Amino acid sequence: MSQFTSSQLGDLLSASGLVKRENIDGALSMSGTRRQPLGKILIESGLMTETELLGTLQAQNLIREKLLESDAALQLLANVRQSGKSFVDCLLESSYRVEALDFGIALGRLLIDAGAISEEALREALDTSIVSGLPLARVLILHRDLSEQTAYAGLTAMLLVKEGHIARSEAVGALKLSHMHGENIEEILEFGGFKKFRDGNIVRLGELLVLAELISEIDLLTCVERSLALAMPLGQVLVDEGIMAEELVQSALRAQKYIEQGTVDALRAAQMLKYCARTGQLLEFSLEELASIKPRQFFEERPADQVELLELMGLISNSDLDQIKLVKQEASDLHKVESFIIEKGILSPEALEALRLGLAMVHSEKISLEQLVFAMHVWLWERGDFGKLIKNLGW
16 A cells, blocks of 8 residues: 655645656746746646646645545546546546535535526535535635525535435425525425424524624534534534634533523523633533523613614624714604615615514514514524514514
8 A cells, every 4th residue: 555645736746647756846946936836837837737736736635634545536636637537526436435525515416406506606616615625505605606594504404304304305395495585494394394393492503602693604504514514513513623612612502401491591591601702611500590590681771763773783883883873863864764774785675674673573562672682683594584583483
């Protein structure tokens, strides 16, 4: 067996037989003189093709990420030269397996069948994913081929199929509707006659962390995809990726359990997690202590209009808020203020309508202001019908 262990670009090119060592040394010298990348020099010199360079970069990253053995990478690069095919095609045709790639392709095929992305978008995203090490869903979002909501719906569909809750054909249909109408995929499945997939008191770990503002939605998507692809718990992926300390993950899992038991609501659990993240303390309470905890009242007075509500909720930047206040002061007309918010792209018409509806419900005492804050954060994650969301929350 070969003892080749390097992941340096020049070493890979030489060991795979794509470029001779003396040519690489000459190109390296030229690269330093011209201040151009080695790959560009090799292509311009006619020593290799762009397809071969891309394949070498992809092999390089898979070796570094310990997803593919060096010897396997060398064999695949030799196949690229011999067949003229891409590295990805050679890998898929071989007996070598890369779990993360297999999962990405399965997710991509699901999204294609649901009409969410094209074949070309999948191909480009796969190439970028292998070179960069980023999961497929995140690459599709960065390429602007997929929205964050549809990406999350696709990952949810993959999970439900994997757990045997639904068949793949059912996942395709639900994902298609979710992509077309911007609605939560689980709600679509439940409306279609499937049983509820989680109890009303169950909040997913990722959703709780987003609510507590401890992780961004895009980072969550990345970790959820890696969790599914590698069959690892989400908490372990968060720790391995350096996104979150193990102690904070343990506190989040404990908070998730408290919510499931009905001891605290999700908003209060998120507040507690924020405190843990800020102080470094663990979330350790007995059931008796938790039962005595009362949610803190954030607001003493109800906001009079959407502008005051925006200020309380912190959904927009201070500079945007200052502009909105100035327009309100000059116009004294909420319709003009709302038009300004939409024209400047500060909020979408749907988000503004959700705020308007929520504020009306607060004024009519159907929900509290704290409930509205929680509901708006959930709605910003899921989108869809805000009134329906309030009903689903049991309010």
